[in-house]
Amino acid sequence: MDATWHAADFRPPLGLSNRHVQTLLPRCLPTPAVDAETEILELPDGDFVELAWARPQPDRADAPILLLFHGLEGSLDSPYARHLLHAAAGLGWRALLMHFRGCGPSPNRLPRAYHSGDTADAYWLIGQLAHRYPRALKVAAGVSLGGNMLVKLVAEQGDAGLDLDAAIVISAPLDLSACADTLRHGFSRVYERHLLGSLKRKMAPRLARGELPLSITSQELEALDSLRAYDEAVTAPLHGFDGAEDYYRRASAGPLLDEIALPMLILHADDDPFMPPALFQRFPTPAPPVRLEVASHGGHVGFVEWHQGRPRSWLARRVGQQLDEWQSTMSALQTSLRSVSHKKSTGP
Known part of the structure; x- marks a missing residue:
């Protein structure tokens, strides 16, 4: 196994490991309430996308940001979206979801829709966030179709083309x-x-x-x-x-995995019913910044685990852990850079 490959620590509850059970279970379980404020973001071509900002938002302008891209025909109402936004907001992050064109409450204006390789709207939004919050740590997460789109965007833009510090990709159909x-x-x-x-x-x-x-x-x-x-x-x-x-x-973004230049966590289940077996054997070895975690079970965007006598979202827990880790790493780096800058300015 390549150094970028790791076994995910997801363990399904006893009797609930079937891939279809895992895929469907999130729709049957309670999801956290997310109070969201809608923003209409105008796009350069005259169309728009609808953003859902989890409230309350942090007061600090430099609060870290989690930007979420949903899957095919997903929205703020998708169970995974509510779990992930709720988890990020609970950690003090500024959390938002971008609805792809026509996936929010309002139909889009232009005679087009969205697709798995449509990176332009996400690129535009990240640029807007860079302008509004220039000092904030920014992490994007993409689920299913949104994950494929995100891998493609990061590969296309490289480490200097986006004001993005890291990315998380979940159950992405990288071979469409x-x-x-x-x-x-x-x-x-x-x-x-x-x-x-x-x-x-x-x-x-x-x-x-x-x-x-x-x-x-x-x-x-x-x-x-x-x-x-x-x-x-x-x-x-x-x-x-x-x-x-x-x-x-x-x-399809799978062939671009060796071109990723940002820290990226990819979460995948071997039994995903949307995917062919051994999906990642079809692609080049992921670049060093990529950490691929593969679970034996989990279905498609399922990953429901058992905790203290009740089911819960392993995805929300794992993503929360990763956000904490990246925030700590970036904070330590910034502290180190400030220290070096101070020593240079004060002299020996």
Whole structure:
């Protein structure tokens, strides 16, 4: 095993290790309440994204920031989003979630949506945060589709192209074509039908109103029976790709893992029903700043563990640990730099 690979310390509760149980369990359990303030962030192309800021926000302008990117058709209402924002806010971080275009309460303006390789909006938002909070430690976390997007963004920009100190990637479909094929088999078809239904319900009224530059009819949209078929007919032409396979090839972030220049924690379950087996064997060895933690169980964004007689989110616990570690490391580094600067200014 490569030095970047580590066994995750996740242990499922007795009798709840099945990958589908783990995947579905978070939707059946209580989630923490997150009081969020909505901000409309205008984008350079005339569209917008909706930000959800967890309240209360820290008073300090230099408070550390956790920026969360959700998965396909996710939102602030996704259980993982509430757990992670609640955990970060509880540690004193300024926590926010960026809804991808059309995933917040309001439909987006332009005849386009979002996709797994769409990094421009995240890049713009990180630039805005850099302007507002120049002295804050900034960590981004991406879940599922948002995780693939985040890996691609970090690889594209390098260590100097983003005002970002570190990143966390959870259950990311880093080989989009293989993941689309995996979702065609067995019980995983349940997840595909759920996601496909959500996408169709969002696109159908816009297609009927003639807002989308697509040749597909409303009846043909309704007849699409797989995510690959949807990406072929809708995602690819809306976003300038030459079909689904071209989209998957150009948007998949797995081949870029050896180009990561920021500290990055990747959390993955070997039994993720959205992924093919041995996912990371398909990619180059991750760069040294990457720490890959793989659990035998956990499902897709599941990772429910048992603690003091009740289930809880291991993801929230592990992410909280990592945020604490990075904050301590960065604080120690800043203290050291201030000490060196002071010695230089005062002389021997």
